[in-house]
Amino acid sequence: MNTLAEPPSQQFHSDANRSSTDAPRRAAVRRALSNYQTARNRTGATFTDWKSARASAATIKHEALNHLDRYLEEFEQKFTARGGQVYWASDSKQARDYILELAKKNNVRAIVKSKAMTGEEIHLNQALLAEGYGVVESDLGEYIQQLKGEPPYHFVFPCMHLRRDEISDLFHRELGTAKTDNPEELTMIARRVLRRAYVEADMGISGGNFIVADTGMISITENEGNARLTVGLPKIHVALIGIEKVVPRLADLALFLPMLATAGTGQHMTGYNSMYGGPRQTGEIDGPEEFHVVFLDNHRTRLLADPEQRDALHCIRCGACLNVCPIFKNIGGHSYGTTYQGPIGSVITPHFRGLEDWKHLSGASSLCGACTETCPVGIDIHHHLLHNRRNAAAQKPAKGEQLLWKAFSFLMKRPSLYRFAMKFAPLGGLLHPLVQGTPMDPVAGWTGSRDFPAAPLGSFRERFRAHNAAKQSAAHTGGAR
Amino acid sequence: MISHQGDREAILGRVKEALREPAPLKHPAERSAGGEPTTAHFREWLPPVGAAIEERLDLFRKLSETLRSELIACASVREAAAEIASLASAGGWKTLALHQGELVDALLPLLPASLTILPLQSGYDKDQLEACDAGLTECDLLVAQTGSVCVTSKNSGGRVLSVLPPHHIVIARTGQLVTDLTEAYQSLAAKYRDGYPSMISFITGPSRTGDIERILVLGAHGPKRLTILLLP
Amino acid sequence: MRVTLFIPCFIDSLYPNVGMSMVHVLERLGHTVEFPEEQTCCGQPPFNSGYWDEARSVASKQIDVFKDAEVVISGSGSCGAMFKVFYPELFHGHAREVDAKALSSKTWEFSEFLVTKLGVADLGARFEGRATFHDGCHGLRELGTKQAPRELLKHVKGLDLVEMTEAETCCGFGGTFAVKYPQISTAMAEVKCNSICETKADYVISNDSSCLMQIGGWLNRNVGSVKCLHLAEVLASR
Ligand code: SF4
Numbered sequence: 001m002n003t004l005a006e007p008p009s010q011q012f013h014s015d016a017n018r019s020s021t022d023a024p025r026r027a028a029v030r031r032a033l034s035n036y037q038t039a040r041n042r043t044g045a046t047f048t049d050w051k052s053a054r055a056s057a058a059t060i061k062h063e064a065l066n067h068l069d070r071y072l073e074e075f076e077q078k079f080t081a082r083g084g085q086v087y088w089a090s091d092s093k094q095a096r097d098y099i100l101e102l103a104k105k106n107n108v109r110a111i112v113k114s115k116a117m118t119g120e121e122i123h124l125n126q127a128l129l130a131e132g133y134g135v136v137e138s139d140l141g142e143y144i145q146q147l148k149g150e151p152p153y154h155f156v157f158p159c160m161h162l163r164r165d166e167i168s169d170l171f172h173r174e175l176g177t178a179k180t181d182n183p184e185e186l187t188m189i190a191r192r193v194l195r196r197a198y199v200e201a202d203m204g205i206s207g208g209n210f211i212v213a214d215t216g217m218i219s220i221t222e223n224e225g226n227a228r229l230t231v232g233l234p235k236i237h238v239a240l241i242g243i244e245k246v247v248p249r250l251a252d253l254a255l256f257l258p259m260l261a262t263a264g265t266g267q268h269m270t271g272y273n274s275m276y277g278g279p280r281q282t283g284e285i286d287g288p289e290e291f292h293v294v295f296l297d298n299h300r301t302r303l304l305a306d307p308e309q310r311d312a313l314h315c316i317r318c319g320a321c322l323n324v325c326p327i328f329k330n331i332g333g334h335s336y337g338t339t340y341q342g343p344i345g346s347v348i349t350p351h352f353r354g355l356e357d358w359k360h361l362s363g364a365s366s367l368c369g370a371c372t373e374t375c376p377v378g379i380d381i382h383h384h385l386l387h388n389r390r391n392a393a394a395q396k397p398a399k400g401e402q403l404l405w406k407a408f409s410f411l412m413k414r415p416s417l418y419r420f421a422m423k424f425a426p427l428g429g430l431l432h433p434l435v436q437g438t439p440m441d442p443v444a445g446w447t448g449s450r451d452f453p454a455a456p457l458g459s460f461r462e463r464f465r466a467h468n469a470a471k472q473s474a475a476h477t478g479g480a481r
Numbered sequence: 482m483i484s485h486q487g488d489r490e491a492i493l494g495r496v497k498e499a500l501r502e503p504a505p506l507k508h509p510a511e512r513s514a515g516g517e518p519t520t521a522h523f524r525e526w527l528p529p530v531g532a533a534i535e536e537r538l539d540l541f542r543k544l545s546e547t548l549r550s551e552l553i554a555c556a557s558v559r560e561a562a563a564e565i566a567s568l569a570s571a572g573g574w575k576t577l578a579l580h581q582g583e584l585v586d587a588l589l590p591l592l593p594a595s596l597t598i599l600p601l602q603s604g605y606d607k608d609q610l611e612a613c614d615a616g617l618t619e620c621d622l623l624v625a626q627t628g629s630v631c632v633t634s635k636n637s638g639g640r641v642l643s644v645l646p647p648h649h650i651v652i653a654r655t656g657q658l659v660t661d662l663t664e665a666y667q668s669l670a671a672k673y674r675d676g677y678p679s680m681i682s683f684i685t686g687p688s689r690t691g692d693i694e695r696i697l698v699l700g701a702h703g704p705k706r707l708t709i710l711l712l713p
Numbered sequence: 714m715r716v717t718l719f720i721p722c723f724i725d726s727l728y729p730n731v732g733m734s735m736v737h738v739l740e741r742l743g744h745t746v747e748f749p750e751e752q753t754c755c756g757q758p759p760f761n762s763g764y765w766d767e768a769r770s771v772a773s774k775q776i777d778v779f780k781d782a783e784v785v786i787s788g789s790g791s792c793g794a795m796f797k798v799f800y801p802e803l804f805h806g807h808a809r810e811v812d813a814k815a816l817s818s819k820t821w822e823f824s825e826f827l828v829t830k831l832g833v834a835d836l837g838a839r840f841e842g843r844a845t846f847h848d849g850c851h852g853l854r855e856l857g858t859k860q861a862p863r864e865l866l867k868h869v870k871g872l873d874l875v876e877m878t879e880a881e882t883c884c885g886f887g888g889t890f891a892v893k894y895p896q897i898s899t900a901m902a903e904v905k906c907n908s909i910c911e912t913k914a915d916y917v918i919s920n921d922s923s924c925l926m927q928i929g930g931w932l933n934r935n936v937g938s939v940k941c942l943h944l945a946e947v948l949a950s951r
Pocket residue numbers: 263314315316317318319320321322344371374375376377378379381
């Protein structure tokens with residue numbers, strides 16, 4: 001999958017091409033998502049007005065992002081007053097080093113982790129394992145992916161591409177359990193392993209869905225209860241969160257929690273929505289002695305600095321845009337080669353990891369807009385794909401392609417030349433020599449898998465002219481009679 | 482103590498610099514007179530809840546069913562104790578973990594003598610708690626709009642009693658049922674004016690996962706069952 | 714009313730019958746149909762590829778061409794969306810922003826023009842067969858056209874309209890995307906066409922010829938029996 005030597009765009013091309021012809025896998029992914037849309041529509045319909053709720057969510061996120069400095073400081077002040085500690089990490093390495101240092105300082109032996117895409121983003125597990133710490137992913141899907149040695153396939157449904165027999169084989173191989181095709185039995189196998197992990201861990205690492213400024217809390221949304229246990233039992237809790245996850249007020253969650261659930265899974269509320277405002281307080285019987293929040297920038301400020309696309313940071317990572325994306329469904333999550341897959345990943349990855357290397361993701365879209373339609377916080381996702389394409393072309397135009405479009409616009413600005421060209425050669429034929437033999441060659445690209453329409457007799461303009469002439473002469477003869 | 486804060490100043494500097502040019506608001510919501518988007522506004526766009534207590538109860542009951550929470554109305558503490566006793570004998574429980582609280586304290590003397598009680602007073606042994614058959618807690622609120630039980634580290638026996646044992650039993654009063662999440666947050670804000678507990682958690686049904694082929698399985702980690710005993 | 718047709722380049726050269734059907738439908742309703750011969754292409758191909766300067770110069774030309782039009786009717790939801798939604802964005806902060814917005818506000822997608830603007834649904838059309846409707850993405854999501862074509866088709870005598878499960882799923886055309894990423898595009902076409910075939914329809918109808926080129930291209934190669942028709946062709950038949 002991730003062959004290091006290959007540039008991302010080449011890897012994408014070959015992986016996407018392979019997976020889009022992998023019929024069984026595509027079918028499995030479609031099957032896994034088949035109930036999602038129904039559930040989501042049903043739950044969405046219980047809202048008095050989903051669109052207005054969405055506009056509110058967009059407005060609140062806009063407010064949060066456009067005063068991000070103020071809200072981060074407010075969080076910090078409230079959170080540290082309650083004994084929490086905030087660490088600000090500019091990049092992956094700084095975040096990793098801080099967490100490693102914490103582990104060392106506290107003689108940590110075992111670490112349990114609940115789902116955190118930021119952890120994937122900074123390759124935290126690899127760093128911890130390299131230093132000899134045992135790390136167990138506690139979310140079932142993440143656990144399966146960890147056993148499999150594969151990154152998550154989808155940032156909300158990490159192992160949605162796997163069939164039960166594959167998971168059974170994996171458990172059999174890695175854990176020595178008996179084979180079964182019953183999802184419940186498979187879940188119980190993981191349950192037994194993971195319950196021990198919580199009890200034994202001395203450090204729990206989580207992500208966070210929201211940073212709540214006015215009360216200095218982080219909020220975690222999950223269905224399984226694994227995050228509750230991850231941050232409840234070990235003596236140190238580290239939450240690694242992107243700085244964009246802010247909401248101004250605790251009361252705003254009354255909107256965001258139901259919207260996240262509805263868009264994410266079609267539930268009206270996710271199983272556990274928990275807000276944590278510090279380590280164990282006086283009078284409480286348990287909870288971690290230390291609670292560290294690590295704010296991760298890692299180029300988020302680069303995206304923030306682009307007012308046109310700033311709203312891409314409104315994302316609450318519900319995964320809805322992946323669930324409805326026909327590209328995602330056909331090429332699968334791994335082809336992207338990114339931490340954040342699907343439409344939103346294609347929008348933000350170029351900002352996080354470089355436009356030149358990741359612009360191809362914005363190109364690999366039919367711009368159908370299903371993502372934008374579904375997004376609960378109103379991000380114009382597919383328009384941002386267009387913005388990325390424009391920025392990429394401006395930054396480093398592809399020579400052949402630029403020439404093609406220059407020729408194209410030259411032709412299209414000259415109606416008489418255009419008419420002349422259309423008369424003697426179909427449009428494609430005229431431009432074809434420019435790209436023949438290149439990967440841009442439309443004829444080869446098209447006819448490999450699809451037929452081309454048969455050329456009609458005469459263009460529309462010719463027929464319209466004839467039609468008008470016939471009408472006129474009819475009127476003429478009519479008038480003469 | 483804050484040992485060090487990393488790149489605090491650098492990041493805040495970058496944020497401020499980035500925000501020099503404002504971003505357009507492409508999908509504006511209605512705003513209050515003060516120009517701030519109002520939180521009151523979204524409330525009316527969320528799933529509606531009836532105003533009367535019966536309507537709230539009906540919705541809570543309906544959602545509990547969908548969520549596979551077991552909602553049992555009990556006329557008295559004695560009846561609630563009897564429910565626990567029958568759950569205990571049906572489930573073959575040996576140990577029940579619980580915490581101190583007004584309702585739990587009232588229940589305690591009425592519970593079957595055969596049941597070993599693990600009280601979480603000032604701490605507990607993790608292994609012992611992990612081995613319990615059920616956990617009994619009180620809660621702060623019930624939310625009609627979402628069918629949720631709101632527990633806190635202060636009033637529900639800490640952070641994990643409500644999520645580690647395989648069966649979670651909540652004892653609550655009907656008066657604790659609020660309409661929606663907005664009211665829940667208002668009520669929490671009023672109650673904890675002097676400081677929130679370190680954890681507030683809205684529990685909506687028993688632990689669940691859909692990670693294998695998106696097929697629903699209950700009890701991924703903690704409670705396979707959630708029973709709510711509702712007193713008048 | 715004086716209506717001005719915008720016939721995108723590929724309808725002009727590949728699907729002239731679609732344009733002529735629009736002419737017939739509109740003339741039967743008593744409107745005067747104009748077709749300024751100076752029009753060429755909306756500029757979507759370079760726009761979608763990121764070459765906005767080139768797109769702007771083509772677009773600017775079209776703004777001139779349609780300057781005096783009362784209403785502009787597009788037979789392709791996609792090209793209509795280019796005028797209506799993307800021109801204002803393309804010219805945002807540029808000299809011709811006002812002109813772009815003016816063109817945007819008088820542009821109509823064909824079915825929407827008939828149903829919403831003119832308020833007609835029954836065109837007295839007759840067409841025998843079982844058909845399913847494909848929502849072109851740009852018409853559906855940029856222009857919000859969903860009911861209008863169905864409203865029109867409901868009144869076509871002899872037509873048995875059945876919905877497919879994937880009606881709103883992208884066919885995978887996406888302009889240059891179809892040739893830049895042929896495998897992905899084809900996989901998408903396959904999903905779409907399987908859904909069409911499930912309905913046992915004889916025809917797939919759409920308000921966007923570009924989608925039909927993709928769908929037809931796949932169906933012809935792999936199935937052969939289902940025919941593609943533009944909405945206007947169905948409405949013009951009697
Ligand atoms: S972009 Fe929108 S739809 Fe996609 S994950 Fe983020 S919030 Fe959800």
